[in-house]
Amino acid sequence: MNDRKVIPLFSTPLYVNNLGNFNKPDLRFLDYTHKTPTGESFSFLTSVDKNVLERPDLASIRTLIMNEINYCAREVYGVAGNVEFYITNSWINIYGRGDQAGAHMHNNSLLSGVLYLQAPGAGGEIVFHRDVQSQLPFPPVLDLDMGIYNIYNCKSWPYQPKTNDICIFPSIVSHSVQPNDSDEARWSLAFNVFVRGSFGGLHKLHIK
Ligand SMILES: [Fe+2]
DSSP states (O other): OOOOOOOOOOOOOEEEOOOOOOOOHHHOTOOEEEEOSSSSSEEEESSSSSSSSSSGGGHHHHHHHHHHHHHIIISSSSSOTTTTEEEEEEEEEEETTTTOOOEOOSSSSSSEHHHHEOTTSSSOOEEEOOOOOOOSSOOOOOOOOOSSTTTTSSSSSEEEEOOTTTEEEEETTTTEEEEOOOSSOOEEEEEEEEEEEEEEESSOOOOO
């Protein structure tokens, strides 16, 4: 008999849920480009419109996503109700066979997320990367051999998305996308989230 336990202190919350079937508008009519706003080239296509969730025909999807963001903000991150979370940008990505994305993080954003509108089984994992400067569980100057791979020692963690999955994570977490090994395209809706409202004690901050 023992009472061993491990408490994952100061960990990175990667929130995942499956939303089940929901109505999806035809997104093929949007304009798509290979260029991201940063000028960095990626092989996948991304919508020119970076506010797709403001389109009326995506209103119900916006509601679904906001419900997930609010659940995450209140129940996972534990943020109080006076802090409003809102979507700053939202865009569609299309990954054909072989398309992938290098490691990146999302600037000017607190939380980021992806809703997988269509995710073929071999459509490529999203991979989250540990900060290379992370001192935990050991400083990076040590590269110890590991007997098992787990959330405490991993340098990266893959997640294979399924259709209608949503992932929400801190925008500062570096992530990449593995190549799509399927002939079926992968469609995803990505979004960034920021906060507004009045918060703080002595030095109150007002963000509109
Ligand atoms: Fe991303």
